[in-house]
Amino acid sequence: MNIQEIFRSQKNDVVRLWTEAVYSTYPFETTGFLRTKRDPFGNPVAHMTREAAGTLYDAVAGEEVEIDTVKAALERFVKLRAVQTFTPSQGLGVFYLMKPLLRERILPALAAQAELDAYLTAESRLDSLALLAFDIYTAARETLAESRIKEIRNQHAQLARWAQRLEEGPSGAR
Amino acid sequence: MAKLPTPQMLVASRPAFPDKSWLDTKPEFTPGSFCYPAKKETMELLHMPNPHDWDPAAEDWNLPENWEKILCDAFADRLEKHRSLKLFMDICVRCGACADKCHFFLGTNDPKNMPVLRAELLRSLYRRDYTMLGKILGKKAGARGWDMSVVKELFYYAYQCTECRRCSLFCPYGIDTAEITAIVRELLHEVGLGIHWIMDPVKNCSFTGNHLGIQPHSFVEIVEMLADDCETITGIRPKTPFNEKGHEILFITPSGDVFADPGIYTFMGYLMLFHELDLDYTFSTYASEGGNFGSFTSFNMAKKLNAKMYAEAERLGVKWILGGECGHMWRVINQYMDTYNGPSPANMEVPVSPITGTVFSNAASTKMVHIAEFTADLIRHNKLRLDPSRNDHIITTFHDSCNPARAMGLLDEPRYVLRHVCNNFVEMPENTIREQTFCCGAGSGLNTEEIMELRMRSGMPRGNALRYVQQKDGVNHMACVCAIDRATLPPLADYWAPGVTVSGLHELVGNALIMKGEGKRTMDMRQEDLPNVAEDEPEESPADAPEAQGEGQ
Structure with a gap:
């Protein structure tokens, strides 16, 4: 098996184990629901996680993936983690939960073929992806902060406009 | 040396099996x-x-x-x-x-x-x-x-x-x-x-009649300012009748439509529509709020805040009440108003549209008609001249606001209106609309900014469905019939489906409405450029051109 084949043969398992690791960051009573219901709108958290898992693995495995595609797939997932009750490290730390899986599933096979370099490159790609996620995470938090300001402004928009008019006097209307 | 936590340790937010019952x-x-x-x-x-x-x-x-x-x-x-x-x-x-x-x-x-x-x-x-x-x-x-x-x-x-x-x-x-x-x-x-976000509006409603506690004279001035805006856009200044006795209809809408962006554009839509119809109606500065945050507080508070509607209808001697685009206002009206403050005053009658003659027998008890029903009926009877191409810059979807959808079954009327004022309308997935609609995530008095983060996760199912049609069908707009939605959906869209704008239904009606004697429309309700104007311009110059040619000949 060449390197690509090794990665592909493990995809299903690693993706499944990683999504389960992500699900276990949610309360115990909820994990079963996340695991079982497949509807993308009836169980959006699971759908987002599965989408991210597949793309994440392909990107780590060095498949031909466009950076924009990866970004789009991770975006929903990272945005979700950014507003759930996690600390930033808990929100993004899940990306590193893929490392022990790779070390268990991929490393032995690549080591046997003396392809350690290829393995280390894959791990580095995971690091880059986590950084990419960090960008998305930060942007999401900034959007959140901006929304709060914007909302305060919008609520009184007409009042502020009216008050301005009063200040300017009748001649300065609008 | 202190031991650094592993990613596993950092991420672990709970034990493998909970040590306590839920x-x-x-x-x-x-x-x-x-x-x-x-x-x-x-x-x-x-x-x-x-x-x-x-x-x-x-x-x-x-x-x-x-x-x-x-x-x-x-x-x-x-x-x-x-x-x-x-x-x-x-x-x-x-x-x-x-x-x-x-x-x-x-x-x-x-x-x-x-x-x-x-x-x-x-x-x-x-x-x-x-x-x-x-x-x-x-x-x-x-x-x-x-x-x-x-x-x-x-x-x-x-x-x-x-x-x-x-x-x-x-x-x-x-x-x-x-x-x-x-x-x-x-x-x-x-x-x-x-909570502050509920009780402050309740207080303001109790003392001055609307959520922000705007005094009557200021309320009127702000509405007049919006009428000026209508004039800027159409060349026609709609009338703004206030507290006038002897009209047929009292119009009540959530005050968010008067004060908050983007609700004001919906309000301008109402003004233009009523002016075009020459509707025999009045606003009231006393019943200047359709919303009822009392319904998020207690039975008695909801009853108290609701009472001004009938009180004002009686004082002004109107036959029926037309209600604007609001969410929980309609749940209160449709499900509780009769118990709270019914029966309606003796001067009120079963609502009949003065334009089409349609009897709204569904409102026989409360005497209150939802504006989406009213407008849908007008369109059905061909009473409005509409140019839906003025909304061609948007591909819109429709968010069923929880209360009108589930508490009064208002599902098809807004869609009927939307289809006539827009050329591009796309539905979100089936299990996220109509009776099964997902909440904006911040109704019932939770639309406050300090819990923005919570709102983004509770609104995620709605945001997620919106993002889906945005990617699949290029949707760039979401219409709704609720003032709280108009406040809460913009940040939700900014977060989950950036690029999607939000408006009320009657903002789009206002865009499409061809008013008698209006000037050439170059702006939409937000005073932004209308899409098809650039194409019109060449037509204008040829209009001048024949004259010029004529002179030449």
């Missing part, structure tokens, strides 16, 4: 997870019971000494008063049909946001005092007594429910979980626990 797991009051408490002065002014200063994040909530007795008595009183509540407490078999239907549950994955468990927080207290099994077996039968942590838990989850009633739709017994939340909030108010 009833013993308590919420944490972290910033962003709770709304700011109501001010003591506000509660005093409103004569609410036990007003006091308190902080949800603090250990001690400064409750009155006999708080347990107050709560037990209040609960007994509500059980006596509302037979439905007793039924809801008794009848649930915990089948779980509602469990995964709540947008708060889907977004937070907190088990206590399953409607069944949220209700169980109250039901467990009920069980101890009102069921034989609970009395004998106690905790084994899922019964528990009141303690401070229970009060905190009730507060935490009663304000993580938007009373949207999506769960009730799936309940085989028809348990209205929203009413359970409403009762929990009412009980908490008995010991002085309320």
